[in-house]
Amino acid sequence: MVMIDVLVPKEIENALAQKGISADMCKKLVYEAEEKKAKLINKVTGENLAKKIMDNITLYVMYAPAAPGTHPVTAYVIKKVYSHKMRMKNLVYTVPEEVKDWWCAKDDVQTVRGQFDLEYMGIVRMAPTLTCPKCQESYIEEDIAAKPVAVAEMLFEKKRA
Ligand SMILES: [Zn+2]
Incomplete structure (x- = not known):
C-alpha cells in the first residue's frame, strides 16, 4: 500500500482543537476512509468527504489531493472540518x-x-x-x-x- 501523506493546515488544526480533536485523529480518519472506501467523492470538484462518530459529535472531514491531477495521490490536504452533536x-x-x-x-x-x-x-x-x-x-x-x-x-x- 502506498503511504499517503495527510496535510493539516494550521487553521484546520485550530478548528479541530476547538472540538477537542487532534490533528493525528483527523489524519487517522482520512486513512480509515481511504482504506475502507468509506467516503463520498465529489466528481465535479475532486473533493472527498469522510465522517466519524466520536463520543459527543459526528466529525466530517473534507479533503482533496494536494496536487490535483497527479496519479497516484501521494498527499491529501484537509480543506474543511465540521461537526454536529445530533x-x-x-x-x-x-x-x-x-x-x-x-x-x-x-x-x-x-x-x-x-x-x-x-x-x-x-x-x-x-x-x-x-x-x-x-x-x-x-x-x-x-x-x-x-x-x-x-x-x-x-x-x-x-x-x-
Ligand atoms: Zn454506498
Whole structure:
C-alpha cells in the first residue's frame, strides 16, 4: 500500500482543537476512509468527504489531493472540518430524482437527497442528507450542520437548561 501523506493546515488544526480533536485523529480518519472506501467523492470538484462518530459529535472531514491531477495521490490536504452533536438515527426516505455531485466511493453510485432522523437530548428532528441509494450511508452537508442542525441543538440545550 502506498503511504499517503495527510496535510493539516494550521487553521484546520485550530478548528479541530476547538472540538477537542487532534490533528493525528483527523489524519487517522482520512486513512480509515481511504482504506475502507468509506467516503463520498465529489466528481465535479475532486473533493472527498469522510465522517466519524466520536463520543459527543459526528466529525466530517473534507479533503482533496494536494496536487490535483497527479496519479497516484501521494498527499491529501484537509480543506474543511465540521461537526454536529445530533446523532443520526434512521433514514426516513430518499428523493431518488434529486441526485447530487457526490458519489459513494464503495458502491461507485451517485448519492441522492435523503431525509434522516437525528436525535439529540431525546428529541428527534429530520434533516436533509447526501445518501447512497445502495448502502444508504448518509452524510450531512456543512451548510445543514452549521445552520438548521446547530440551531436545533441550541434550542434543545436551552429547553433542558
Ligand atoms: Zn454506498
